[in-house]
Amino acid sequence: MGDLEYMIDPEPIEALKLINHRKTTHVLLIYGEMVASYEGRAKSQLEELMPRLIISKPDGTFMVHESSKREPRLWNPPPSSLYASIEQGILTIRSVRANPREVVIVEVPIIRFISALRLGTTVNYRVFGREEDVVNAIVNNPNIIEEGLQVVAKEYHTLVGDIDILARDSRGNLVVIECKRSQAGPEAVHQLKRYVEHLSQRENGTVRGILAAPSISSAAYHYLKLYSLEYRRVEPKWVV
Amino acid sequence: MGDLEYMIDPEPIEALKLINHRKTTHVLLIYGEMVASYEGRAKSQLEELMPRLIISKPDGTFMVHESSKREPRLWNPPPSSLYASIEQGILTIRSVRANPREVVIVEVPIIRFISALRLGTTVNYRVFGREEDVVNAIVNNPNIIEEGLQVVAKEYHTLVGDIDILARDSRGNLVVIECKRSQAGPEAVHQLKRYVEHLSQRENGTVRGILAAPSISSAAYHYLKLYSLEYRRVEPKWVV
DNA sequence: GCCTAGGTCCCGTCG
DNA sequence: CGACGGGGCCTAGGC
Numbered sequence: 001m002g003d004l005e006y007m008i009d010p011e012p013i014e015a016l017k018l019i020n021h022r023k024t025t026h027v028l029l030i031y032g033e034m035v036a037s038y039e040g041r042a043k044s045q046l047e048e049l050m051p052r053l054i055i056s057k058p059d060g061t062f063m064v065h066e067s068s069k070r071e072p073r074l075w076n077p078p079p080s081s082l083y084a085s086i087e088q089g090i091l092t093i094r095s096v097r098a099n100p101r102e103v104v105i106v107e108v109p110i111i112r113f114i115s116a117l118r119l120g121t122t123v124n125y126r127v128f129g130r131e132e133d134v135v136n137a138i139v140n141n142p143n144i145i146e147e148g149l150q151v152v153a154k155e156y157h158t159l160v161g162d163i164d165i166l167a168r169d170s171r172g173n174l175v176v177i178e179c180k181r182s183q184a185g186p187e188a189v190h191q192l193k194r195y196v197e198h199l200s201q202r203e204n205g206t207v208r209g210i211l212a213a214p215s216i217s218s219a220a221y222h223y224l225k226l227y228s229l230e231y232r233r234v235e236p237k238w239v240v
Numbered sequence: 241m242g243d244l245e246y247m248i249d250p251e252p253i254e255a256l257k258l259i260n261h262r263k264t265t266h267v268l269l270i271y272g273e274m275v276a277s278y279e280g281r282a283k284s285q286l287e288e289l290m291p292r293l294i295i296s297k298p299d300g301t302f303m304v305h306e307s308s309k310r311e312p313r314l315w316n317p318p319p320s321s322l323y324a325s326i327e328q329g330i331l332t333i334r335s336v337r338a339n340p341r342e343v344v345i346v347e348v349p350i351i352r353f354i355s356a357l358r359l360g361t362t363v364n365y366r367v368f369g370r371e372e373d374v375v376n377a378i379v380n381n382p383n384i385i386e387e388g389l390q391v392v393a394k395e396y397h398t399l400v401g402d403i404d405i406l407a408r409d410s411r412g413n414l415v416v417i418e419c420k421r422s423q424a425g426p427e428a429v430h431q432l433k434r435y436v437e438h439l440s441q442r443e444n445g446t447v448r449g450i451l452a453a454p455s456i457s458s459a460a461y462h463y464l465k466l467y468s469l470e471y472r473r474v475e476p477k478w479v480v
Numbered sequence: 481g482c483c484t485a486g487g488t489c490c491c492g493t494c495g
Numbered sequence: 496c497g498a499c500g501g502g503g504c505c506t507a508g509g510c
Contacts (some may be wrong), residue, residue, distance in 0.1 A: 120291050155270060401484090
């Protein structure tokens with residue numbers, strides 16, 4: 001199968017040929033000593049020549065990785081375009097993103113290894129335990145929040161943002177429920193407060209606000225109480 | 241130099257030896273057909289056997305990449321621990337993160353390629369054009385916001401969050417300045433409104449709020465006007 | 481160690 | 496196409 005090509009210590013011209021031949025169909029790995037620069041939404045430089053790893057994907061993903069961290073040191077997200085050339089005998093790679101315009105330029109005076117791989121893509125990929133799963137769990141069984149709760153709307157749009165769940169309690173009070181898949185912080189409380197204040201303007205009775213999350217930070221809980229909002233512990237349980 | 245080791249179509253036992261020998265010092269690349277699963281803060285599975293690329297770094301970074309997107313399909317951020325073994329003749333790799341506990345398990349029945357590389361790490365890395373750069377530009381020359389503005393504090397901590405810049409205008413009014421490095425959205429306006437409301441409670445005079453950003457979305461501008469806040473265009477210029 | 485806020489965030493979704 | 500908000504966000508800095 002032509003799904004793995006590689007060269008050890010290639011001449012720049014040989015590396016260039018492989019890149020141009022495979023860049024739109026294969027994932028390219030380039031290992032060598034290099035310097036690089038980025039300019040676009042921000043700007044930075046890797047001036048020191050040292051061993052780094054370039055990863056290029058056929059969708060235009062471009063990354064320069066170093067020895068630590070999950071994040072690449074420099075990158076362009078897809079869709080970007082790759083242009084390789086040899087300048088003064090040095091393999092030079094340009095990744096250009098159109099909108100916003102961003103350019104990463106890498107010079108690789110020492111190429112230790114280059115490879116072209118064919119990778120697959122998982123279809124119908126699904127992550128369990130997102131915020132949406134918490135929302136659905138509550139909509140399907142509002143009692144996990146409170147007895148007698150009746151869901152009025154899901155993803156209710158307002159001028160100040162979208163409310164995850166709008167409901168009425170057993171006394172007929174409007175209830176705003178803000179859901180989080182992980183620990184709620186101060187921002188979640190401020191969001192909830194904003195929705196409650198907004199709805200209070202055009203509702204005669206009390207409007208309650210409930211933050212539904214697996215946990216809440218202490219500062220967030222402090223604000224919550226200050227604003228007379230409520231917290232309900234809700235685990236983002238996923239089906240086994 | 242012992243900075244590049246590789247094997248093509250290795251036996252699982254040979255791959256295992258390389259992994260265990262180099263996992264704490266080198267970046268490992270493993271290309272082959274694999275299935276994988278993740279469980280931790282959320283949960284997901286890659287059930288279909290297909291070619292993927294594993295990248296493991298000595299700090300514990302672990303990634304499973306597919307043919308598109310900048311983000312790995314599965315991963316563990318550093319610090320995580322790597323455990324490799326052979327189970328029923330199949331190379332099996334476990335990446336375990338302690339806190340929060342998260343586990344990625346990859347089975348590689350077909351190993352096409354494995355490599356160990358030594359990469360460097362840039363020291364004193366700096367990105368220009370961050371929010372902090374905008375803040376400093378204003379602190380150094382408040383006139384770019386408004387004539388006669390006097391900066392009172394930078395990173396002023398309040399109960400409802402940190403204010404980028406606190407100042408007084410030429411009439412002695414308190415001014416809250418919220419800075420953004422790129423286009424401001426509704427959240428930035430809500431943030432600013434929160435700070436202004438908070439300070440208004442303990443200030444006799446008017447408290448003004450200014451959003452400083454290179455641009456602002458139309459929806460955000462709408463809120464801004466609604467709340468009687470102000471917008472100043474400020475570019476995150478970096479030195480050439 | 482937890483918490484908080486920023487990011488060249490990336491990314492999907494919806495207008 | 497831009498805009499908006501979620502994310503297994505990741506990462507640095509404070510406490």
